[in-house]
Amino acid sequence: MGQDTGNHNGANGASVAENSAQDGLARRLTEEEFDRYSRQMIVPGMGKQGQLRLINSRVLIIGAGGLGCPAAQYIAGAGVGTIGIVDGDVVEMSNLHRQVGHATSRIGMKKVDSLISHLRGLNPLPTYIAHPFHLTPQNAADIISQYDLVMDCTDNPATRYLISDVCVLLCRPLVSAASVQKSGQLIVLNCPPTPQGLVDGKYAPCYRCCFRKPPPPSSMVSCGEAGIMGPVVGMMGVAQAGEAIKILASALHIPSQNTENGPERNLQQPTLLIYTYDLDSAVGPYSFRALKMGGRKKNCFACGENSTLTLEGIKAGNPNYEQFCSIPTASCNLPPEERITAAAYHAAKEKGELPEHILLDTREKEHFSFGSIDGAVNLPFGKFLMKAAAVKRGGGSARDILPPEVVDTDAPIFVVCRRGLDSQETVAKLKELGLDKGGKRKIMDIAGGMKAWKEEVDPSFPFI
Missing domain, CATH: 3.40.50.720 (NAD(P)-binding Rossmann-like Domain)
Structure with missing residues (x-):
């Protein structure tokens, strides 16, 4: 009825x-x-x-x-x-x-x-x-x-x-x-x-x-x-x-x-x-x-x-x-030049077109444990935000919250999350922390996250 x-x-x-x-x-x-x-x-x-x-x-x-x-x-x-x-x-x-x-x-x-x-x-x-x-x-x-x-x-x-x-x-x-x-x-x-x-x-x-x-x-x-x-x-x-x-x-x-x-x-x-x-x-x-x-x-x-x-x-x-309630939406907050599709990232990586780079996966460790892209470094989004806020309040630096291999190199950074929302905010926060080195270092979001990876690259990936 x-x-x-x-x-x-x-x-x-x-x-x-x-x-x-x-x-x-x-x-x-x-x-x-x-x-x-x-x-x-x-x-x-x-x-x-x-x-x-x-x-x-x-x-x-x-x-x-x-x-x-x-x-x-x-x-x-x-x-x-x-x-x-x-x-x-x-x-x-x-x-x-x-x-x-x-x-x-x-x-x-x-x-x-x-x-x-x-x-x-x-x-x-x-x-x-x-x-x-x-x-x-x-x-x-x-x-x-x-x-x-x-x-x-x-x-x-x-x-x-x-x-x-x-x-x-x-x-x-x-x-x-x-x-x-x-x-x-x-x-x-x-x-x-x-x-x-x-x-x-x-x-x-x-x-x-x-x-x-x-x-x-x-x-x-x-x-x-x-x-x-x-x-x-x-x-x-x-x-x-x-x-x-x-x-x-x-x-x-x-x-x-x-x-x-x-x-x-x-x-x-x-x-x-x-x-x-x-x-x-x-x-x-x-x-x-x-x-x-x-x-x-x-x-x-x-x-x-x-x-x-x-x-x-x-x-x-x-x-x-x-x-x-400031509900997050699926809208893109980053310009096109700061985003790459999962399929394009995979193709460039397979062809050797990507230089040495860092891939940050912002899913929680439980999600990360079920599977990840080869070479990904786990950076849980919630903990990252809290540490970034603490650094901002206390005047610390990116070295206080990120591994040395992320801070001490000029290698491009790619960020992936579960569905493509958290990764966009992470890119913005990394730039706020100065990791883009005044625009000289590339920081990119993988659009659609691991959901897009399953749909565009690997249908067998255990997306949860």
Whole structure:
């Protein structure tokens, strides 16, 4: 099923569940519902009323990947009545080690359809709604307004800020998580939902209250770039489901009618849960830390007392989320004379047309270990940037961060990375450090990185 945009609630705080809550809690559970949900209904604090609230609720899961799959499984298993899933991607082989709602037989299928197929096998009772496209500033409000609670299971900062902003304006609680490599984090935001402009330390914050500025572009790496451990992202997805079930069963997702003084109920101290999985430790392989977060900020761009953020503005492109997060693009920032294709580099090298030169491979050491171009020197991009920044601050030189064979010769430098973005920035940094010797030394980027090498030169290369 596609989206139904006819049920659009504005920023007046009216929840989808609020209108029918009394009717829903008055009905009787069916025999199948008693059988299916009995073990969780007998848990103290849940009971029949809590279960009926779940059945009467509508949850939106944005992202059908490593977080969204385990989150959706437990949301469906718990009996949430309507579950919407947003994702524009298709299932790939590399997803399957962590995205446990998909299967080998469904490779190539849209992720929303694959996950819903899996969930129906688990529990056929909920209504499942597929939104088989990416969330954008233009469609976010229309989709989110149909649901009572939102679960952010995405993997990029721009979308996280967009989701939070819309949840503030529509008075929807948000359960947000993120995970990469060996760590993850989880936080509950805007719960109980509070109208925009009501500011007090007792009100729950939005995403911008907690993270006023996005991380630097150089630190924004996807799971494809940095890697991800399946149990880590699975742990965060399961934790998201637990928080969502708690909120829905206790009716904390329904905004207070008292919009003048804000919610009459206060959630516990907002907490950022951080989970770390240590592959290198034989003892104590994981750890949890809970950091207390403050309440709403008076000067918050989204929920503060003087906020000018509107749904209409978001749809019109204000704010520009990608610009705010400085998302790197595939556009070329170097002039043509500082770039060479993978095929041209290989041909020149094979014909002996290249003089003695240095090839720097800026992939992380794990990527580098699977294979590299003959003669390449590994210079991990993240460490290089940090060292270059330290040199700039402390007044050091290139000798402090680069091997002598790179600094002490005039040999041309060629730089390659995974997909052709990091290498361009590396070329620019090397020039800033004076390695081009005033333009006398050639520093070149291999366009398209090792992905292009596989496509243009060596199809057997193990590109990961």
